Amino acid sequence: MNDQGRRRVGILVGVGLACGLLPGIALAGTETLDKALAVLMAVIVMTIINQLIFVGPSGRVPLPALLAFGLAGYVQDALVWWLLSWLGPKLGNxxxxxxxxxxxxxxxxxxxVLLLSQLTPTAETAED
Structure with a gap:
């Protein structure tokens, strides 16, 4: 799996975990399909923005670089979740x-996303 695929899977798993675990994220609707569509909408928005504005390593990196990428990506993801808090009631449940x-x-x-980006073979170590 290439780097973009790992990012997409990381976003899918991360958004799914956040929607399932956090009590502050409410998935309205009576059917399971309604809830799945709400999570899918969040995954699509998060994936599009993360593909357009990518902040992260393209392979395995040392810990200081990983922390810097993680902090920048955390700020980006927080802004996207803030956008989803505004868009969620308008576009989905x-x-x-x-x-x-x-x-x-x-x-x-x-x-x-960072965990899955680091699950590459050791031969693909990023060069500075």
Whole structure:
């Protein structure tokens, strides 16, 4: 799997975990399909923005660089979750309540993206 594929899977897993674990993210709707579509909408928005404005390593990197990429990506993901808190009720059945929920969702999402980006063979170590 290439780097873009790992990022997309990381976003899918991260958004799914955030929507499932955080009590401040409410998925409205009576059917499971409604809730799945709300999560899918969040995944699509997050994926599009992360593909357009990519902040992260393109392979395995040392810990200081990983922390810098992680911090920049965390800020980006927090801003995207803030956008989703505004777009969610308008486009789907998702409500994101509070700044704490936004920050925790961004932490979960960026953590999974960085974790999957580091799961490459050691031969693909990024060069400075």
């Amino acid at each position: 998702m409500q994101v309540e509070g700044l704490g929920t936004i920050l925790l969702a961004a932490l979960i999402t960026r953590g999974t």
